[in-house]
Amino acid sequence: MQTIKASNYVPSKEQIKWYLFCVNNNIRISLNGIYNQPKKYRISIQLGPYKKGEKINYAPEIYDEYNVMPAYYNFCKYYYDKYENKV
Secondary structure, three states, X not given: OOOOOHHHOOOOHHHXXXXXXXXXXXXXXXXXXEOOEEEEEEEEEEEOOOOXXXXXXXXXXXXXXXXXXXXXXXXXXXXXXXXXOOO
């Protein structure tokens, strides 16, 4: 399998479905760059509507520019599978 940079990543239709489910159900998954570490990212996850001063939950792994987007969509899939029948 060829590695693809985050800037060149094109999601599949299934991945777009997972992403839109998260967006429409206030499951906020985002990429955060790491200070003084170029091309390194952490993924943050927040559930529910924004509340001032809320705690941000981070995935424990640090991702590079080649594996951050597949990991991002894996989180979208996880929350899609977990909540699709509950919403």
